[in-house]
Amino acid sequence: MEEKKSYHCGLIGSPVKHSLSPIIHGHFAAQFDMDLEYSLFDTSEEDVEETILSFFAGGGTGLNITMPYKNLAYRFCKQHSVISKTTRTVNTVWMGKNHELSGDNTDATGFIRDLRHNQKFDAKNKRVLVIGAGGVAQAIIPTLFVQKVGELYILNRTMSRAEELVKHYGEKRGAKVLDPDKNKQAFDLIINATSASIYGTLPNVNSRMIGEHTYCVDLAYTKTSTIFCDWAQENGAERVWDGLGMLIEQAADAFGIWFKQRPDTLELYKQRYKLLAGSNSSK
Numbered sequence: 001m002e003e004k005k006s007y008h009c010g011l012i013g014s015p016v017k018h019s020l021s022p023i024i025h026g027h028f029a030a031q032f033d034m035d036l037e038y039s040l041f042d043t044s045e046e047d048v049e050e051t052i053l054s055f056f057a058g059g060g061t062g063l064n065i066t067m068p069y070k071n072l073a074y075r076f077c078k079q080h081s082v083i084s085k086t087t088r089t090v091n092t093v094w095m096g097k098n099h100e101l102s103g104d105n106t107d108a109t110g111f112i113r114d115l116r117h118n119q120k121f122d123a124k125n126k127r128v129l130v131i132g133a134g135g136v137a138q139a140i141i142p143t144l145f146v147q148k149v150g151e152l153y154i155l156n157r158t159m160s161r162a163e164e165l166v167k168h169y170g171e172k173r174g175a176k177v178l179d180p181d182k183n184k185q186a187f188d189l190i191i192n193a194t195s196a197s198i199y200g201t202l203p204n205v206n207s208r209m210i211g212e213h214t215y216c217v218d219l220a221y222t223k224t225s226t227i228f229c230d231w232a233q234e235n236g237a238e239r240v241w242d243g244l245g246m247l248i249e250q251a252a253d254a255f256g257i258w259f260k261q262r263p264d265t266l267e268l269y270k271q272r273y274k275l276l277a278g279s280n281s282s283k
Contacts, residue, residue: 110250
């Protein structure tokens with residue numbers, strides 16, 4: 001009998017010890033009867049490139065990249081998908097043609113799949129607020145324009161970073177930096193793309209941002225409701241959810257890139273509480 005082939009994938013970031021990725025990818029591998037080892041690499045910034053190169057030199061199949069190295073990993077890749085070129089970030093790495101590092105960003109596709117299919121939200125002509133200017137925000141902003149949003153505002157603690165994103169991704173499309181003190185109108189969708197909830201803090205938000213039909217998503221997740229989700233519910237949002245759905249969907253897209261077959265994600269949603277029992281953070 002031919003010996004079953006084994007595969008090795010992993011996650012690079014800092015911190016990563018509470019990551020759900022080993023559980024999620026183990027579940028995906030089981031769907032295809034694959035022998036998959038998934039490792040966590042808590043790596044310093046100066047060691048990221050060497051960690052990536054050593055992993056693939058040792059026969060690794062694919063890597064996920066999480067905070068704070070998505071921009072850094074982009075620079076190490078020689079081949080890029082369209083979305084990774086647009087966002088200058090990668091969260092999925094593999095050895096591509098001519099034995100060159102290849103990068104993609106599945107945050108965008110994972111977010112939209114969760115938004116449209118799981119939450120049943122159509123962003124077309126909607127008024128949308130993105131909070132944050134990091135790697136996740138950079139990934140989802142151009143994807144929101146593909147969904148033909150009506151208005152898109154960016155709010156960030158450092159105003160200059162928000163201005164950079166507007167200039168790079170959406171100035172011609174009408175994207176604007178939000179001054180929360182001057183905003184008087186509710187949004188249809190509010191996306192918290194910061195890591196504030198992991199640390200138990202809120203970004204600079206106020207109740208005027210929420211109306212009775214506002215949808216709010218925190219792209220972080222915790223074992224219980226995040227502080228942002230609590231704030232949204234207390235202020236009357238119509239629908240509130242966290243980032244677990246996006247995490248599962250982007251992981252499925254990454255798995256599909258590595259193994260040319262996308263796993264089903266429904267069963268993992270059913271196991272939400274069991275999944276969260278193994279994690280404290282959004283990594």
